[in-house]
Amino acid sequence: MNTPCPCLLRRKFEMNNKAISRTSAALALIVIVVIAGLIGAVYNYSSKPSALTATTTMAQGPVPDFVKTSTYVYESGYSFQYLDPAISYFNFDSEIEAQVYENLLRFNGNSSSEVIPWLAESYQKVSPTQYQFKLRQGITFQDGTPFNAKAVWFSYNRVLMIDGTSGTGSHGTQSAWIIQQMLDPTLFSYYTPNQPYDPTWVQKVLALNFIETVDPYTINVNIKNPTTQFDYLLGSEFTPGIVSPSFVVSHDFPAACKTSACGPDDIDYTAYFNHIAGHGDVSMNYLNMPQNGAKAGTGPYYIDSVNPTTYEIIMKANPNYWGGAKEWSGPPMTLSMKTIDYLYQPDLATRILDLRGGKASGIYMTPADIYSIADRDQWMNNGKLVSIVPGVTIYGPFPTLHNFYFPFITNVTEATGNIRKFQPFADIRFRLAVADAINLTDANIYINNKLGVVKNELALPALGPPGSWNPDVKPIYSYDLTKAEQLLVDAQKNPLMHFVDMNGHPYQSGVIDNSFGPTKPQVIVFYNPTGDTVNEKILTTLISNLNDISTRDNLGLTFTVADVPGGQQFTLASEHSIYLYTADWYADYNHIMDYLTAIFFAGGNMPQWDNFNVTALNTLFHQAVEADRNGDVQSLLRIHNEMEIIANQQVMYIYTFDVLQFSVTTSYLRGYFFNVNTLPYYACYSYAAS
Numbered sequence: 001m002n003t004p005c006p007c008l009l010r011r012k013f014e015m016n017n018k019a020i021s022r023t024s025a026a027l028a029l030i031v032i033v034v035i036a037g038l039i040g041a042v043y044n045y046s047s048k049p050s051a052l053t054a055t056t057t058m059a060q061g062p063v064p065d066f067v068k069t070s071t072y073v074y075e076s077g078y079s080f081q082y083l084d085p086a087i088s089y090f091n092f093d094s095e096i097e098a099q100v101y102e103n104l105l106r107f108n109g110n111s112s113s114e115v116i117p118w119l120a121e122s123y124q125k126v127s128p129t130q131y132q133f134k135l136r137q138g139i140t141f142q143d144g145t146p147f148n149a150k151a152v153w154f155s156y157n158r159v160l161m162i163d164g165t166s167g168t169g170s171h172g173t174q175s176a177w178i179i180q181q182m183l184d185p186t187l188f189s190y191y192t193p194n195q196p197y198d199p200t201w202v203q204k205v206l207a208l209n210f211i212e213t214v215d216p217y218t219i220n221v222n223i224k225n226p227t228t229q230f231d232y233l234l235g236s237e238f239t240p241g242i243v244s245p246s247f248v249v250s251h252d253f254p255a256a257c258k259t260s261a262c263g264p265d266d267i268d269y270t271a272y273f274n275h276i277a278g279h280g281d282v283s284m285n286y287l288n289m290p291q292n293g294a295k296a297g298t299g300p301y302y303i304d305s306v307n308p309t310t311y312e313i314i315m316k317a318n319p320n321y322w323g324g325a326k327e328w329s330g331p332p333m334t335l336s337m338k339t340i341d342y343l344y345q346p347d348l349a350t351r352i353l354d355l356r357g358g359k360a361s362g363i364y365m366t367p368a369d370i371y372s373i374a375d376r377d378q379w380m381n382n383g384k385l386v387s388i389v390p391g392v393t394i395y396g397p398f399p400t401l402h403n404f405y406f407p408f409i410t411n412v413t414e415a416t417g418n419i420r421k422f423q424p425f426a427d428i429r430f431r432l433a434v435a436d437a438i439n440l441t442d443a444n445i446y447i448n449n450k451l452g453v454v455k456n457e458l459a460l461p462a463l464g465p466p467g468s469w470n471p472d473v474k475p476i477y478s479y480d481l482t483k484a485e486q487l488l489v490d491a492q493k494n495p496l497m498h499f500v501d502m503n504g505h506p507y508q509s510g511v512i513d514n515s516f517g518p519t520k521p522q523v524i525v526f527y528n529p530t531g532d533t534v535n536e537k538i539l540t541t542l543i544s545n546l547n548d549i550s551t552r553d554n555l556g557l558t559f560t561v562a563d564v565p566g567g568q569q570f571t572l573a574s575e576h577s578i579y580l581y582t583a584d585w586y587a588d589y590n591h592i593m594d595y596l597t598a599i600f601f602a603g604g605n606m607p608q609w610d611n612f613n614v615t616a617l618n619t620l621f622h623q624a625v626e627a628d629r630n631g632d633v634q635s636l637l638r639i640h641n642e643m644e645i646i647a648n649q650q651v652m653y654i655y656t657f658d659v660l661q662f663s664v665t666t667s668y669l670r671g672y673f674f675n676v677n678t679l680p681y682y683a684c685y686s687y688a689a690s
Contacts, residue, residue: 061391066361067668067687071339074362075351077531079311079344081567082167083294083303084287085240086159087280089166089174089605090570091402091586094237096342098679099315100142101241101297104133104152105234109329112401112462112590112676115235116327119147119242119298128226135217139322141244142295142302149219150264153211154245160205161273163189163197165280167288170574171195173608174280175238178588181597181625182223182233183208190603197278202270226629232589237679239588243287245269247296251286252276298322300335300683311344311565321683331673336686346530346565361666366534367451373664380450385662396662397451398674401460401587404535406526406580406654408434411502411611413576419501422522423512425579427496431651433487434580435477437549438542440656442479447537452657457644458585458599459592460658467637468592473644477651485549492517492555502602502611521556527573527581529566535582536563538656573609584659590676592640593628596621600643600652607652616646 066073082088085101106118117123123133139147156179164176172189185191187205195201212220223230233239249272250262256272275284282288287296294303301315317335324333343360345351351363352372365372370379374394378386385394408425424430444452461469495514499507516522526543528536543559550557564572572578583606588594598604601621602613620643627635647653665672671684 062358064358064361064666064668066358069339070337070687071341072337072362072682072685073341073343073360074364075343075345075354075360076364077344077346077348077351077566078364078529079565079567080313080342081570082280082288083290083306083313084280084285085243086155086162086176087165087167087174087285087288089164089238090567091584092566094586095679096313096315097241098237098299099301099340099682100294100299100303101243102299103234103236103239103241104135105231106325106328107235107237107676108327110398110674110676111329112587113464115231116325118235118325119152125230126220129223131221131223131230132214133219133221135219136322137217139298140320141247141298142318142320143244143247144320145244145246145264147242147298148216148264149211149213150216151242151245152219153213154248154264154269155240155242156211157206157269157273158243158248158276159240160188160208160210161202161277162280162285163195163278165189165278166571166574167280167282167285168571168575169279169281170608171278172603173574173605175240175588177597177603177605178233178236178239178594179210181593182225182227182230183210184224193603195278199270199274202273202277206270206273225625227593228628228631229589229591229593232591232594236589238586241297241299243296247294248287252284300324300333301340304339311342313340313342315340315342324683330675330681331671331684333681333683334671334686335683336671337682340682344565346563348531348533361669364531366532367448368533368537370449370451387664391667392664393667393669393672394662394664395672395674397660398662399462399676400659400661401462401590401676402584402659402661403455403458403460404582404584404656404659405455405458406535406539406656407573407583407606407610408580408652409573409576409578409610411499411576412579415577419507419511421511421513422516423499423514424491424522424524426499426512427491427514428651429487429491429496432477433484433491434542434546435475435651435654436480436484436487437545438538438654439479440538443538443541444657447541448534448657451660455655455658457648458653458655459595459640459644460587462590463587463592463595464590465592465633465637468595468640470641470644473641473648475648475651475655477654481545481549484546485553488546488549488555488557489553492553502608502613504613504615517556518554519556521558523558523560524579526559526561527569527578528561528563529569529582530563532566532582535656536561539582576609576611583653592636593624596624596640596643600647610652612650612652614646614650614652617643620646 078092080093081090085097102119104120105115108114108116120133121136126132159176164172164174166173177190180188189195209222245264246262249256249267253272253275256268258266290303291306293305300318300321302318304314304316306313317338354360373389375386375388378384387394408431410426412420440454457473459469499512526539539561546559573581599606600617602618620639624639668687670686673681673684
């Protein structure tokens with residue numbers, strides 16, 4: 001067998017990089033958010049905002065219209081998935097929702113460790129299983145109804161009732177698990193599948209008394225499972241925010257309104273919960289697709305309109321915003337930006353043209369395109385991101401709680417719901433062959449422009465408690481095209497014969513047939529979000545290497561890449577209908593339990609999508625829960641290491657890069673603020689007059 005010389009692989013990357021360099025740099029005004037990682041860099045997450053560093057060139061020409069109208073126009077390569085905070089679990093959705101919905105607690109400034117009261121005025125731990133919150137008074141929802149204890153009771157119980165159900169009806173896959181882990185796991189699909197969602201189940205959930213109303217502005221939060229994570233859980237940007245009962249019920253299920261006004265005291269909450277239990281679809285949850293706008297939150301912006309065809313979202317400043325907590329260490333929330341306009345534009349060239357034409361104040365770009373606006377030599381030689389475009393300011397890079405990886409799906413289904421006949425990634429030889437067929441070190445240099453750290457595990461260095469990240473844990477795969485070829489040839493000669501479903505039950509003989517060859521060709525498609533050019537180029541190089549192997553050995557395999565809108569890709573993944581996709585993980589909160597739950601436990605978000613159910617990981621996960629409950633940090637760290645090793649042996653994921661973020665903004669922008677959760681705070685933004 002002839003193995004391609006590594007220098008040929010590098011040549012492919014070099015050609016791609018030269019093509020990137022030819023992209024025009026003569027942009028008048030640019031606002032770009034780029035996420036990446038930096039080789040060899042070590043960053044600390046502090047509890048106070050660090051000073052922002054930036055390089056600026058002066059703007060030329062007329063003042064753009066977006067400055068005159070105080071409008072922040074952002075063109076993205078991503079589309080939203082779901083906009084209901086009780087249902088969404090996609091980071092781009094969370095970026096939008098963070099402007100609209102708020103929670104009882106919040107991480108302070110750019111800290112990943114300091115949590116402060118937000119909608120709560122104060123809180124205290126009464127016992128290991130009870131916390132008491134005093135709520136701020138005088139705050140109203142955007143629809144004018146009061147924020148109070150009833151709204152908190154309604155919002156959290158609504159999250160429990162919907163039970164992490166996605167818009168496609170997949171139960172337990174969304175962010176509800178963040179708070180459900182503190183309660184009775186037998187009642188929720190994340191931990192115990194096949195819940196009945198009938199009135200008896202609704203009453204059992206209400207009987208948990210998770211939110212207990214003491215008086216109109218005092219609540220007790222009652223949990224079953226003591227945890228060291230409580231502050232992080234309620235302060236997370238991914239924890240569903242508080243919503244207006246009046247707005248939600250009147251739009252979801254008007255039959256539960258006792259009066260036409262549907263005031264918070266005029267609602268049959270039991271009827272509403274019976275109606276919404278186990279449902280996440282758009283037809284029953286207006287906030288998922290609020291075409292006519294939504295004034296359901298307490299945040300600085302409300303949703304004015306959503307276009308389901310173009311994915312445009314327009315948000316307007318909330319004139320009655322309460323201003324945020326005095327403890328907030330970030331910039332003041334002035335609401336100088338009166339309108340936020342999110343536009344979906346999958347084509348990078350069009351996004352750049354819109355910037356040059358003054359139609360957009362910001363666009364999404366990936367590290368592969370960064371030299372369109374940054375000085376290559378300054379970055380490569382001096383580690384400084386310096387703008388080469390007049391009117392542009394570059395901030396960063398900054399550390400985040402964010403990384404990228406490629407998950408495999410092991411039990412892929414057809415649109416009909418039937419199991420697909422060909423299941424390549426149920427076979428570990430296929431997973432390992434694909435993982436061995438990409439040189440991530442070269443990808444980081446020639447595609448990611450050295451703006452990344454090649455990962456050895458999904459845990460991030462900044463995750464708490466200290467010691468959670470172990471650099472000695474290594475994946476069993478590495479770049480080796482000879483090994484990849486041997487594995488695929490063996491899979492053809494000796495196809496896998498025994499298959500089990502997500503729950504470990506064997507399929508009948510003949511249901512799945514993993515044979516392939518020149519007379520029985522098979523196509524394997526890898527999915528990537530439109531506009532994510534870094535991962536698109538990595539996958540393109542990967543399939544090129546795999547197709548070379550297939551051609552050389554006459555295997556009958558064809559590997560391809562399909563670009564689809566980001567929200568659509570995750571919908572397909574949640575339906576188990578694709579083989580491999582691009583994923584990124586934002587820490588829901590800065591604690592290792594968040595990571596173990598979402599990534600390794602069979603009931604977690606990713607294993608449910610990918611149909612991975614590893615008994616040893618499930619057993620260790622429950623041990624980790626017990627260690628957290630008992631405050632046994634050393635046992636928790638040991639268990640985490642064991643789980644990482646098992647996941648690596650199973651080749652559940654191909655790990656790519658840890659991420660940093662840097663922002664390239666128009667020099668008109670003021671009040672730029674970076675949050676460690678990589679969420680923008682547009683309420684802090686403003687434009688200079690000149």
